[in-house]
Amino acid sequence: MSDTMLNDPTDPNPALNRRKLLLGGGLGALAVVAAACGGEEAAGPAGTGDTTTTAEGAAPGGDDVATAKLAASLEVLAVNTYDAALKAPLDYPEAVATFATTAKEHHQAALDAWNGLLTSLGEQEVTTPPSDLEMTVNTAFGEVTDVPGVAQLALMLEGIAADTYLGAISSIANPQALELATTIQPIDMQHVAVLRYVMGEYPVPDTFADTSDAYSG
Numbered sequence: 287m288s289d290t291m292l293n294d295p296t297d298p299n300p301a302l303n304r305r306k307l308l309l310g311g312g313l314g315a316l317a318v319v320a321a322a323c324g325g326e327e328a329a330g331p332a333g334t335g336d337t338t339t340t341a342e343g344a345a346p347g348g349d350d351v352a353t354a355k356l357a358a359s360l361e362v363l364a365v366n367t368y369d370a371a372l373k374a375p376l377d378y379p380e381a382v383a384t385f386a387t388t389a390k391e392h393h394q395a396a397l398d399a400w401n402g403l404l405t406s407l408g409e410q411e412v413t414t415p416p417s418d419l420e421m422t423v424n425t426a427f428g429e430v431t432d433v434p435g436v437a438q439l440a441l442m443l444e445g446i447a448a449d450t451y452l453g454a455i456s457s458i459a460n461p462q463a464l465e466l467a468t469t470i471q472p473i474d475m476q477h478v479a480v481l482r483y484v485m486g487e488y489p490v491p492d493t494f495a496d497t498s499d500a501y502s503g
Contacts, residue, residue, distance in 0.1 A: 350460045351409060354400050356503060357454070357467065358412035360447050361397035365390055366415065367423060367443055371436045378433055382484060389440070389477050396470045403462055416503050434485065441481040446499050448474035453497035 368390035372383070401411040414420075423439070430436055451471035458464040479489035 350458055350463050351404070351407065353454050353458060353467075354404055354463055355409070355412050356416075357451065357470075358397055358400035358404065359415050360450060360501070361393050361400060362412060363415035363420060363423065364393035364443055364447060365397060366420075367427070367440065368393065370427060371440065374430070374436070376433055376436065382433060382437070385480055385484070386436075386440070389444075392473055392477070396466070396473075399466055399470075403466065416501075418503075419501065437481055437485050441478060441485070444474050444477040444481060446501050448478060448495070449497045449499040450501050452495055453500035 368386050372378075372386050372390065378386070397412075405411060423443070426439055430439060448471055451467050451474065455464065455467050455471070458467055475495065482491075483489040
């Protein structure tokens, strides 16, 4: 979601300003929400008791369970958003439609994996996204009128997901949860690169990934 031509070395938050410039109307509101999510919990359209991880396969602690639920809720959001986009009456180029279908399948597989881990620990599956972000995304989606608008929204969501995973990785203790987070996050970054390219932006403008758009709810 970066554009090197828009970088200002004096700007303390260039990522936010680039998103504000790229996204208008309802999509701009989503950019503000994404920036406000930095350092807090995650979410997406349409806690347990403390335990300690001591060995492979051991139940994650309360924080790990919360992280798994948060990740699953973001995957629900992504699946719902791509599904709605594919059903929208828009004239998608074949390559874009193929990407949206593939990305939806990726997010569905990630959701299934997180829910598999949760149910193996006696937790219920996550089937809904966080309500606040869902509302914002649905409002923004209602203002989308063309394929570039859908791409902008997908780019924002993929960026939130990637940053949230990256931010969570350092605190995950459970090996299974850590493996999921570290193998899903790069795929989200690849989605970001494809979307940037489709929109005419340089696909990998940043030297290092960061957590500026991480969401924590």
